[in-house]
Amino acid sequence: MPSAHATNDWWRTAVIYQVYPRSFADSDGDGVGDLAGVRQRLDALTELGVDAVWLSPFMTSPQRDGGYDVADYCDVDPLFGTLADFDDLLTGAHDRGLRVIVDLVPNHTSSEHPWFAEALAAGPDSPERARYLFREGRGAAGELPPNNWQSVFGGPAWTRITEADGTPGYWYLHLFDSSQPDLDWSNPWVRERFREILRFWLDRGVDGFRVDVAHGMIKADGLPDYTPDPEGGSMGGDALDVPYWAQEGVHEIYRDWRKVLEEYDRERVLIAEAWVNPLSKMAQWVRPDEMHQAFNFGYLETPWRAEALRLVVDESLEAFGAVGAPSTWVLSNHDVIRHPSRLALTPPPPQGEGIGPRSPRHPDELVGLRRGRAATAFMLALPGSAYVYQGEELGLPEVSDLPDAARQDPTFIRTAGEMYGRDGCRVPIPWEAGAPAAGFSTTGVSWLPQPEVWGSYARDAQRGVPGSTLEFYVAALAARREHGLAAGDIEWLETEPAVLAFRNGGLTIVANTGLVPVSLPDGEIVVSSGPAGDGVLPGDTTVWLR
Numbered sequence: 001m002p003s004a005h006a007t008n009d010w011w012r013t014a015v016i017y018q019v020y021p022r023s024f025a026d027s028d029g030d031g032v033g034d035l036a037g038v039r040q041r042l043d044a045l046t047e048l049g050v051d052a053v054w055l056s057p058f059m060t061s062p063q064r065d066g067g068y069d070v071a072d073y074c075d076v077d078p079l080f081g082t083l084a085d086f087d088d089l090l091t092g093a094h095d096r097g098l099r100v101i102v103d104l105v106p107n108h109t110s111s112e113h114p115w116f117a118e119a120l121a122a123g124p125d126s127p128e129r130a131r132y133l134f135r136e137g138r139g140a141a142g143e144l145p146p147n148n149w150q151s152v153f154g155g156p157a158w159t160r161i162t163e164a165d166g167t168p169g170y171w172y173l174h175l176f177d178s179s180q181p182d183l184d185w186s187n188p189w190v191r192e193r194f195r196e197i198l199r200f201w202l203d204r205g206v207d208g209f210r211v212d213v214a215h216g217m218i219k220a221d222g223l224p225d226y227t228p229d230p231e232g233g234s235m236g237g238d239a240l241d242v243p244y245w246a247q248e249g250v251h252e253i254y255r256d257w258r259k260v261l262e263e264y265d266r267e268r269v270l271i272a273e274a275w276v277n278p279l280s281k282m283a284q285w286v287r288p289d290e291m292h293q294a295f296n297f298g299y300l301e302t303p304w305r306a307e308a309l310r311l312v313v314d315e316s317l318e319a320f321g322a323v324g325a326p327s328t329w330v331l332s333n334h335d336v337i338r339h340p341s342r343l344a345l346t347p348p349p350p351q352g353e354g355i356g357p358r359s360p361r362h363p364d365e366l367v368g369l370r371r372g373r374a375a376t377a378f379m380l381a382l383p384g385s386a387y388v389y390q391g392e393e394l395g396l397p398e399v400s401d402l403p404d405a406a407r408q409d410p411t412f413i414r415t416a417g418e419m420y421g422r423d424g425c426r427v428p429i430p431w432e433a434g435a436p437a438a439g440f441s442t443t444g445v446s447w448l449p450q451p452e453v454w455g456s457y458a459r460d461a462q463r464g465v466p467g468s469t470l471e472f473y474v475a476a477l478a479a480r481r482e483h484g485l486a487a488g489d490i491e492w493l494e495t496e497p498a499v500l501a502f503r504n505g506g507l508t509i510v511a512n513t514g515l516v517p518v519s520l521p522d523g524e525i526v527v528s529s530g531p532a533g534d535g536v537l538p539g540d541t542t543v544w545l546r
């Protein structure tokens with residue numbers, strides 16, 4: 001085993017690379033990426049210098065929400081391969097010293113999961129129905145939904161079923177698409193099934209789980225009406241009284257899961273997707289007996305402004321530090337506008353809105369790339385664990401010109417196109433300029449169309465090219481490791497208003513978030529997000545100095 005595997009607490013400093021399997025690499029030419037494709041491209045990840053891979057869901061699913069609608073938690077969807085392909089990928093990753101995190105979706109199943117089919121067949125008030133949140137409708141004939149909750153993807157969060165005898169029946173809750181019925185986590189039967197699912201993957205050798213919607217599994221008693229603040233994000237946010245987000249009862253579930261993980265030898269981890277503010281509240285998800293890490297969405301949502309960044313970094317280190325957890329840092333994932341495009345828009349559109357042909361504002365690609373790289377260089381110098389979303393190491397922008405007919409995100413469908421949704425960050429990534437589908441698939445087929453510019457971002461067009469985004473990521477990840485930045489402490493240095501500077505691990509990090517060039521302190525440049533030197537740090541640029 002490579003030495004990394006012997007180290008406990010590996011996750012405290014890890015760089016975790018998110019693979020969205022549909023869009024990473026397609027080995028069989030059907031236009032959808034697969035596990036064998038990931039296996040074939042593992043060397044690109046070791047070359048990049050990451051420590052772990054998080055795979056978005058590849059389990060059996062009708063794919064109504066990109067696999068976040070699971071119909072069998074313990075099998076691989078044929079679209080992505082087989083369990084043998086998964087084992088092969090896991091072995092290939094472990095042989096290279098890469099850990100593997102799988103995505104677990106416990107808040108809801110697919111409506112095609114046998115548990116839901118059995119619930120429908122079993123009839124009202126049966127134990128099978130009690131796995132989900134079925135309720136009688138309001139109104140004289142139950143014709144109105146049980147409460148006023150709205151789906152994160154738009155429209156009501158309730159769908160009425162038709163009973164076996166053809167009469168209109170109860171309603172079931174779905175915080176997301178109607179194909180994603182919410183489980184009732186107050187039911188011990190549900191809890192026991194998920195212990196089994198955890199063990200299934202732990203027995204196969206996975207290094208941990210990214211837990212989907214980890215702030216949503218428990219709903220307030222009585223399911224009271226709730227009208228969200230239209231300005232707040234649909235996944236939660238500042239509001240403290242949302243009856244379906246951040247309920248106290250979720251913590252008991254993670255304490256239980258932590259015990260399951262501790263039945264295993266080397267350290268396996270739980271990572272929370274919990275859109276909870278403030279960060280001091282989010283930190284409750286990573287108390288010593290709960291999860292290990294939580295995505296720092298407060299950081300992700302911070303604009304590229306010196307004052308705001310300094311505040312969120314301090315708040316993060318303090319909040320997570322107070323419970324003994326590392327902070328994480330993340331700028332992009334499969335649910336948000338890719339950060340080069342997002343940071344070029346001030347203010348950015350709310351999460352889930354996306355960018356499309358009819359959007360009022362469009363980011364400038366070059367400004368975005370420069371700013372995105374500067375933001376990455378700032379992030380990778382911070383102590384803790386960092387996330388990199390596939391394609392960001394190539395500098396990919398959000399694809400904003402997808403034709404409506406190609407869009408697949410339920411957000412787009414459920415809002416009748418009012419919100420473009422998340423397809424623009426999910427376009428299959430380019431590997432080889434000039435190859436069919438830019439090397440994503442052998443046949444040139446791609447489940448979302450790739451834009452013309454994709455070839456110029458291809459990995460082979462950047463590999464070994466000084467100043468390319470790929471080489472910048474490789475250099476930054478290597479220097480991060482060499483100088484122990486992830487395990488370090490930061491000390492802020494006083495600067496002019498648009499500039500941020502701190503010391504960590506013997507380096508000085510200087511980020512110019514403004515547009516006007518500033519003077520660069522003395523020192524040898526170890527990493528630079530863009531052209532800099534001769535005493536000048538241009539706008540939207542970050543350097544690491546020795």
Ligand code: GLC
Pocket residue numbers: 065068069105176212213273334335
């Ligand atoms: C999480 C996932 C997102 C998915 C949703 C419902 O937010 O990251 O992609 O649509 O949960 O499972």
